[in-house]
Amino acid sequence: MLNDLSGNDLFCNYYKEWISVYKENAVRQVTLNKYHLAHTWIERLAPDVKLSELDRISYQRILNGYAKEHERQTTMDFHHLLKGAVLDAVDDGLIPRDPTRKAIVKGKPPRPKKNRYLNQFELHRLLAGLDLGSEISWEWFILLVAKTGLRFSEALAITPSDFDFTRQTLSVNKTWDYKNGGGFVPTKNRSSVRKVQIDWQLIVQFSVLVKNLPDECPIFVREDAKVYNSTANNTLARLCKKSGVPVITIHGLRHTHASLLLFAGVSIASVAKRLGHASMNTTEKTYLHIIQELENKDVDLVMRSLTSLV
Template sequence: MTKKKEILFCDYFENWIETYKVGAIADVTLKKYYMTAKQLRSICPKLFMSDFDRNEYQKIINEYAKTHEKQTVTDFHHQIKGCIVDAFHDGILAKDPTYRAVIKGREPREKRPKFLQKEELTKLLHSLDLTHGINRDWFILLLAKTGMRFAECLAITPADFDWTTNHLTIDKTWDYKRTTGGFKKTKTESSVRKIAIDWQIVGQFKPLLNGLPPNEPIFVEKLENGQYKRQYNSTYVNYMVTKCKTLGIPQIGLHALRHTHASVLLAEGVSIQTISSRLGHADVGVTQETYAHVLDELKKKDDQKMMSVLMQIA
């Protein structure tokens, strides 16, 4: 029988990926786990599970943080922590070595803004040309109003719209990285969801989709040879940046529309639980971490409201 001393953490982590992640998560996410495994092979190739403690784990984080930004280190930490928590519950580790780990990292480079303010989003939507049939502007509108991911929106078909209940089903993505395209599974199981859509979207999209093949993607052109036209994320991003620049608003990419969607809803008082479900996050904790900046601002406003109420009680 294999002794615990003989189990290398690198081996355990790779076996954990094969057991719990392969077939359960999207390929793009799975590649990130394998990249983490490769990093661990480089940082701690001889670390045994029986020698694994908080000090050893902090050394791993510190070493990785030397060459990566703090957000990247945070993602690295979350992936490893998932494995370690399982090892702890399986009795392989007596204690959780990730407890109170200090996340470090290099200063982030200047990046595009992560989201637009409500007024900026309104300006963007008002500038869209929705008079010449299905185009990129319709795509931007649907992203902004639903908070979908890029690949999820590409995979939307007319059949996904329920005009009776005003809901949209998100249960697949478009494999835009493959030359021939095609439908594939969502990023995670929790990404499969049914979300409410507003009356404006219903009024705009219902006549637009009338008569279209129910199970064909709306935003992916089908060529005469039966193949689908290749889709590039960069094409849409460049289009968005140019449009924002023309409008004089922060130049954001497509994924920032997802962040904008969530931020606007949070600021308007929609519960974090509802938003988490709408975005297809695995749990509320992911949403809280992603939108901590908005939640902090809301907390300040809540503090002001509380003080005002307490002053009136006296």
């Protein structure tokens, strides 16, 4: 246990035990996996560094070693995964002084960014080219995500009982653990539990589609079959090429949904609630470029309005 460790113990061993004590059963599995991966990197970059030897220089060397193979933002995430454990060790007197203070985060130049979202006309072309038959398919999945902005795991977990066809809403209260063999698991955060309003056309389509399906079984997951994000993304990529629009991912459909709402004048607060963001800050950070573009349009509108008063 952590109480039995001293400054002479290895930092990599301390970090492993710290994960076990503070993070297991406290964070989602996907987040826990990130901590375990960070531990693997510590074993690789600083296998012999003791807690008492972890000063600013040795910590910076760990970050520099990680940065050689990762972009700056990824290195920043790695730094944050380590910092909590390091500060706990400082508080416990295992490390003399905070080695993370004034740490410099470096990294490889970012790769060219892929298209993150489609504009309204491109989305219309994509959806118009979907082959929506009478059976559940990835193309129905693509339509649902495009019109609701659900996360991939949220959409996978949708069951017939989640639809309220009378009130035209879709309940999001769980996700599908596709990375770990399947099964329902909690949503990303409490704000992710929500009711998403859906249009009457989607209501009619899905009321027919799910009519004879088991109420509590996920619509898009076949029994005893694993689901892969890559399968859905490959299907979407093929359909994008077929429609002559930029290739995006399933998560890009979520960005597309949010972007169209913002351009339509929907408030940031409403978009954040619809997407299940924990706070508006997340929405503002993710869609800053769109918000700035809208602000520029607002300035132009104000100036035209003022000019007309002369």
